[in-house]
Amino acid sequence: MNSQYDPKQAEEKIYRLWEKSGFADPDKLPGKRTKKFSAMMAPPNITGSLHMGHALENISVDIAVRMKRMQGFKALWLPGIDHAGIAAQNAVEKNLRKQNIRRQDLGREKFVEKMYEWKEKYGHIILDQLKKLGALPDWSRTRFTLDPEYAEAVRHAFIHYYEKGWIYRGERVINWCPRCETGISDLEVEYKEEPAKLYHIKYPLADGGFIIVATTRPETMFGDTAVAVNPKDGRYKKLIGKFAAVPIQNRRIPIIADRGVDMKFGTGAVKVTPAHDVSDFEMSIRHNLPRIKIINEKGIMTDESGVFCAGLKTGECRGKTAEELQKLGLLEKAENYIHNAAFCERCGTKIEPRLSLQWFLKMAELAELTIKAIKNKKTALYPKKWEKPALEWLKNIRDWNISRQLWWGHRLPVWFHEPKCEPKKDREKDVAKCKEFVVSEKKPKCEYCDAEFIRSDDVLDTWFSSALWPFATLGWPKKTTDLSEYYPTDYITSAREILNLWIIRMIFSGMEFMGKTPFKTAHIHATILTKDGKRMSKSLGTGIDPLLLVERYGADAVRFGITYQNLGGQDIRFSEDAIITGKKFCNKIWNATRFVMMANREKISDFNDKNPKPKTAADKKILIALKMANKKTETGIDKYEFGKVLHSLYDFFWHDFCDQYIEESKKQSADPKLAENTNRILFYVLTNSLKLLHPFLPFITEEIWDNLRSAGLKAGPLIIESWPRQV
């Protein structure tokens, strides 16, 4: 053995050894294994490249799975990738724009072809990169959220909900991105503070007076169908039930009382535009108000906004309206005002709330189910502090808008009866029974006419399919053996920003379709920040590429460095120093091995893993320390406290074993009465340490193990070599 460990020389060779062993596939693990452990990889998007978050997540799961595999569990870690709806579509659109092509130029079919080309090209890059980190999931079970079998699961889920009456179609004001031309969810909206003007506008009353409303968006005035005040507001009490006129249009609208109006904001009176504001829409339900759509899907004022603004962009209309109000003397004032403006998270365009026909999933019962599951610890959210925000979100949840006007994704299994049926003379009566749409797995035929059914253009929110991940990947809705063996899973870890987006939705999907929560523990891991506490972001150039670090220091050093700093839910200010510490540690392990091997030379083939008997105080001390390290590692990994465990293993190996015992052993070996026993203990502690360290530092430990086997050690590869027994 060389005096230095060379990761470059070892890593690729070792990974091949693992792949060749087939042990990543739980079906191919040796021995009778009754205990199971399973985890699903959080599927990376087909866009983008590996970042520190992926590294942290997958290293963590890899550690847990490796220990379980060694402990004799039938351990499955299933990998995969996500089609990532809007994110992926935007990435490809952006790419096409470089060649001056818009998706509309290509048409849907051609565009989707381009999407698949992209997926073929980039989809597996991240997964391949994970290998460089030593991650060893069962590649033979890799899934993609648009696989035909997965699509079947998605349709099945949709139809299940629909038949339960939980999916409905309705007009709602939703967040609309005029650039992506699709509705997006609340969770895909980003708020940024922005200076604006708060316009105080006089709405004339019949008696010649005014009611003044405050708004940042005067152009939406043309869609007003009421003015609302708080019922307790003394200033306006006598006006409730009377009428005001929309300026410019002179259209009469009622003055209503609604408890949702904040008396302290602006003038205490608010214009109500039900088609273009979420809370106004809700008010319109409570008060049965008409809804006038004045902004179209591209963010242009419609004809319904009146000749005054029709055809203009909303921003242009705003200026023009303000001017006109000024002229008419109806603009009381326009004060500077900072407000939180909504932007599309994926493309940065300002959101235009819009009344639009969408599909929704009723959340009331699913939320109830999830709240119970979390409260009863069917799934433990860890750290525990995330329970409260999760429950809070569920308590106030609204129905989930599951439709998107995108081209990339699972199309709804909804079929529209189009074109409108042309009645045949002999069947005129039946035609009335033709359905507007049918929800069905396959294209239906109309019983009453010859019209075709055409599949809905809408696709499902990407999270609708991700929500099924823990069981759709195992073959659901078919009753597969994988499903019965590996569902529910034990562990999942994810970034906190997708707690609501993904984790919670997996929980209720699991409850609904499988009757059990999909994982026993959901671990919300820390965010890795830059050294000065900034967010790592590719666009800001603050990101660190984990692969570059692997190149520079070796995979084990990177795994060490990340895990060593991952001590809890606290954000990590990432320091490369920890990786250097890891590299040094690898070298320490390497050289300790060299020493122990040299001490034992010819005798390696004689060793078994029976407990040696301590003869000196130092012997006793190191054997106890090993026992403690073993116990701490086991219980620590079972609690997913990876950083803590690694700290204690580091201290044990470096200080207890190398600094103290190895030094002491040099003296003991000089005594012929102690020499042999001492060497035995050295070997015993070393080999058991390698086992304990293997989940964290798989390459170097396996490489060393390989050397020991070459030197005569009777053992299989470390990856399945049995975990040290606690005596």
Add this chain to the structure above:
RNA sequence: GGGCGCAUAGCUCAGCCGGUUAGAGCGUUGCAUUCACAUUGCAAAGGUCUCUGGUUCGAAUCCAGAUGCGCCCACCA
């Protein structure tokens, strides 16, 4: 507007179900290399544990408040 978290050595962080001289890594300083490893060993310097008040025989640790920083959630026109 609600909620959560953090503040400990020059830097990054442990410790925090109260109890002997507050720990680690990196950095700094000194000494030590034929004898596993200089990617090393031994030793040292370095902290009024953010501030104020409270509980207690005793507080970095528990409680309240202040200050600073960060994050999440929310339909504030």
